[in-house]
Structure formats: C-alpha cells, structure tokens
Amino acid sequence: MMSRCFKVFLLSSMLTATVWSQEPEAVVDSRISAGWETFGVSPAPECSDQQLVRRLYLDLAGRIPTPQERSSYVDDPDLDKRTQLVDRLLASDDHIQHLTDMFDTLLMGRGSPGEYAQRRQHQWLTWLSKAFRENRAWNAIVADILLARPESTEDRGVVWFLYERHNDHQSIAEAIAPAFFGIRIECAQCHDHMLATEIEQAHYWGLVAFFNRSTNQDTSSGPRIAESAIGGFSEFANLEGTTTPNLLTFFGATPVNESRPDGDTKQEDSSDLYVPAGLESDPRVPIFSRRERFVHEVVSDHPLIAQAFVNRIWAMLMG
Numbered sequence: 001m002m003s004r005c006f007k008v009f010l011l012s013s014m015l016t017a018t019v020w021s022q023e024p025e026a027v028v029d030s031r032i033s034a035g036w037e038t039f040g041v042s043p044a045p046e047c048s049d050q051q052l053v054r055r056l057y058l059d060l061a062g063r064i065p066t067p068q069e070r071s072s073y074v075d076d077p078d079l080d081k082r083t084q085l086v087d088r089l090l091a092s093d094d095h096i097q098h099l100t101d102m103f104d105t106l107l108m109g110r111g112s113p114g115e116y117a118q119r120r121q122h123q124w125l126t127w128l129s130k131a132f133r134e135n136r137a138w139n140a141i142v143a144d145i146l147l148a149r150p151e152s153t154e155d156r157g158v159v160w161f162l163y164e165r166h167n168d169h170q171s172i173a174e175a176i177a178p179a180f181f182g183i184r185i186e187c188a189q190c191h192d193h194m195l196a197t198e199i200e201q202a203h204y205w206g207l208v209a210f211f212n213r214s215t216n217q218d219t220s221s222g223p224r225i226a227e228s229a230i231g232g233f234s235e236f237a238n239l240e241g242t243t244t245p246n247l248l249t250f251f252g253a254t255p256v257n258e259s260r261p262d263g264d265t266k267q268e269d270s271s272d273l274y275v276p277a278g279l280e281s282d283p284r285v286p287i288f289s290r291r292e293r294f295v296h297e298v299v300s301d302h303p304l305i306a307q308a309f310v311n312r313i314w315a316m317l318m319g
Contacts, residue, residue: 049074060089062098100129107179123157138309147295148225156222163223173207182308191239205236206249210294219281226283229273253298
C-alpha cells in the first residue's frame with residue numbers, strides 16, 4: 001500500500017507524462033538530486049546498515065527491530081538486502097497495523113479510550129486495515145469513506161468517519177478539509193480567509209452544505225449515514241452582515257448545480273425522490289445525493305487529494 005500509493009500519487013500529482021517511462025524510484029531520486037544542485041546542498045553520507053535497519057522497521061513496521069532481526073540484516077552479505085527487507089516489511093502484518101494506527105489518528109484524531117473502543121467495536125479499524133491489506137488506491141479509499149455506503153456487512157466500518165462526528169456538519173467539514181485536501185478552512189467560517197485569500201467563506205459553507213442533509217441512523221445492521229432528498233438550503237453572512245446563498249461548492253472545484261426552492265416554497269419529501277440502498281436494512285438513497293455529488297464531482301480528480309497524501313507519506317518517512 002505505502003509503496004504503490006506513494007509512487008503512483010507522487011507521479012500523478014507532481015510529474016509530467018514525459019517521465020512515466022522511468023521507474024518511480026529513479027524519478028524521485030532525480031528530482032531530489034536536482035534540488036540539491038539548485039540549492040547547493042551536499043547530501044549526507046549513506047547511513048550504515050545498523051542505522052538503516054532501525055529506520056526501516058520504525059517507518060514501515062512502527063517498531064524497532066528485534067536483536068535477531070537486526071543481526072540477521074547486518075550480517076547478510078546479499079547486495080540486494082535493502083530492497084528485500086523493504087519488500088518483506090511492506091508485505092508484513094506489522095506494516096498493515098502501522099498504517100492503520102497512523103491513518104486512524106490522522107483521519108479521526110487521537111480520541112478518548114471510549115472513542116477508540118467504539119472505532120474497534122463498529123469495525124472502523126477493521127475496515128481501514130482491510131483497505132490497506134488489499135492495497136487499494138488512496139482516492140478509492142477517500143471516496144468510500146465520504147460516501148459512507150457499505151456494499152456489504154463486511155464493510156460496515158466505513159461509515160464511522162462521518163458517524164463519530166454526531167451530525168455536527170461543521171465538524172465534518174472541518175475534518176474533511178485537512179484530512180483529505182491538506183487545507184484548513186475554519187478561518188473562513190465568518191469571512192474569506194485572511195491569510196490564504198484563495199479560500200473563501202463560500203468554500204467553508206459549501207462543504208458544510210454537501211453533508212448537511214446527512215444524519216446518523218442506527219439500523220439492524222449497525223450504524224449508518226442516512227441522507228434526506230430535501231432541505232439543507234440556507235444563507236451565510238459575512239462580518240458586514242451581507243448574506244449569500246449557501247451553494248454546493250468547494251475550493252478548487254466547479255460548483256455543483258442544484259435547483260433551489262423559490263422563496264417560501266415548502267419542499268415535500270416523498271418516496272419517488274429516493275432509490276433503495278444496496279443492503280436491505282440500510283437507509284434509502286436520494287436520487288440527488290449531495291454527498292454522492294461531492295464524491296463524484298469534487299473528490300474525483302481533485303489535485304489536492306493526491307498532493308495531501310504525498311505530503312502525509314513524505315512527512316511520515318522523512319520528518
């Protein structure tokens with residue numbers, strides 16, 4: 001997971017098509033070398049086997065090597081032993097558990113012992129571990145988390161990212177922006193961002209609007225995220241008191257078109273606005289689903305999804 005996603009997203013988000021014929025490692029190395037030359041940096045000398053084996057276990061397995069693992073690596077005369085160790089660690093259960101622990105914290109926060117117990121009880125950690133074990137692409141993982149519609153009972157834990165935030169739609173928006181797009185939008189709640197001026201107040205409330213029809217629902221199959229086909233229309237005011245309709249929009253994406261009721265027209269909910277869910281006991285699905293539109297029209301191909309992921313992995317590996 002770490003190996004494939006890191007290489008694929010680094011290339012897709014940073015490099016042009018002219019380099020796709022090269023191995024990802026060669027491309028990354030060439031870019032780093034070019035940076036050294038540009039900034040007049042002398043690289044540090046290659047680390048020793050004793051240093052490397054410790055770093056690899058910490059970064060990929062989340063622990064230091066045992067004395068036996070350390071000596072086995074250091075004493076191995078094979079010239080390709082570094083690559084072999086990386087491959088073994090990436091295929092190990094320790095690596096899957098390390099990724100699960102790291103991304104649980106990145107996506108959900110550290111949480112209390114009770115919250116962590118609920119994540120385990122309601123299969124969030126199991127689902128996250130399964131996604132990494134299956135070596136799924138990160139953009140597909142993000143889409144499933146935000147759509148929150150499990151296709152089987154085995155995947156029921158996918159709803160927990162939204163469910164744990166207890167219908168607090170501003171909290172949901174403020175969690176989504178940094179976790180998946182690598183930006184913070186809280187400062188744009190009352191006005192356009194004063195430092196990052198490209199982040200507008202409309203982006204904050206637009207992200208809230210994509211999720212404000214969604215509510216927690218407990219079913220016979222466990223927690224789910226229901227969604228209404230109506231409502232959720234509002235206006236937001238800036239510091240001067242000027243009000244603006246809250247549209248389905250977000251930073252760096254084309255606004256999603258949605259018809260709005262006129263004036264005081266009251267919307268009526270009805271069954272013909274929905275289709276059945278994939279699982280019998282799950283909440284029905286709106287034909288026009290704001291959450292689904294966000295996943296398909298905003299998340300899909302948004303450049304910050306890849307960039308934020310690369311930055312996360314780079315920080316985990318490089319500090």
